[in-house]
Amino acid sequence: AQSVTQPDIHITVSEGASLELRCNYSYxxxxxxxxYVQSPGQGLxxxxxxxxxxxxxxxxxxxxxxxxxxxxxxxxxxxxxxxxDAAEYFCAVGARNSGTYKYIFGTGTRLKVxx
Amino acid sequence: ETGVTQSxxxxxxxxxxxxxxxxxxxxxxxxxxxxxxALGQGPQFIFQYYREEENGRGNFPPRFSGLQFPNYSSxxxxxxxxxxxxxxxxxxxxxxxxxxxxGPGTRLTVL
Numbered sequence: 001a002q003s004v005t006q007p008d009i010h011i012t013v014s015e016g017a018s019l020e021l022r023c024n025y026s027y028x029x030x031x032x033x034x035x036y037v038q039s040p041g042q043g044l045x046x047x048x049x050x051x052x053x054x055x056x057x058x059x060x061x062x063x064x065x066x067x068x069x070x071x072x073x074x075x076x077x078x079x080x081x082x083x084x085d086a087a088e089y090f091c092a093v094g095a096r097n098s099g100t101y102k103y104i105f106g107t108g109t110r111l112k113v114x115x
Numbered sequence: 116e117t118g119v120t121q122s123x124x125x126x127x128x129x130x131x132x133x134x135x136x137x138x139x140x141x142x143x144x145x146x147x148x149x150x151x152x153a154l155g156q157g158p159q160f161i162f163q164y165y166r167e168e169e170n171g172r173g174n175f176p177p178r179f180s181g182l183q184f185p186n187y188s189s190x191x192x193x194x195x196x197x198x199x200x201x202x203x204x205x206x207x208x209x210x211x212x213x214x215x216x217x218g219p220g221t222r223l224t225v226l
Binding site: 004032036043100105 | 155159170173211214218219220222
């Protein structure tokens with residue numbers, strides 16, 4: 001079955017510290033992978049995406065993610081977190097099934113940043 | 116270039132009522148997908164429309180239905196509203212589905 005797992009429901013880091021959010025996926029073919037950020041009461045903002053090519057992907061706001069096929073992972077990283085990064089983060093895989101292409105999302109990781 | 120827009124932004128309904136949510140797709144896009152995001156959850160795929168036909172459906176009952184119009188805009192209709200239908204409803208448009216661009220969402224509260 002196609003699925004996305006975000007093992008960490010909540011993560012708390014201090015401002016200026018590094019960050020890594022974990023994402024594991026289950027998908028039989030080559031995946032299209034995405035990370036989104038959502039602030040309270042807001043919609044989804046795309047941080048970065050992986051379709052093919054270089055497995056280290058750069059995104060907006062200083063985020064990057066690395067696709068590791070052998071580990072079925074697409075972890076999100078940021079070297080130095082800012083207070084404004086506090087939000088909920090969703091990993092998603094684009095999955096094709098019987099002619100329908102849909103996104104499958106993880107349950108999200110809520111990031112808290114300490115001043 | 117206009118992005119994906121959704122209306123209304125918020126609405127409140129009572130149990131048993133019917134609701135229609137609207138989505139205007141991004142210019143050049145021909146496919147619209149709808150997602151439901153319950154509180155504390157990730158978005159869940161409801162269904163997708165391509166060329167005015169339903170082109171795939173998630174695990175949602177028939178009281179969730181939709182339309183796509185010749186200009187590729189779309190509606191999501193929910194009949195016989197239940198309390199659990201309270202959620203953020205996201206519309207996403209794409210060209211043949213690969214990269215989907217999300218609208219800001221409609222927050223539905225069912226009392």
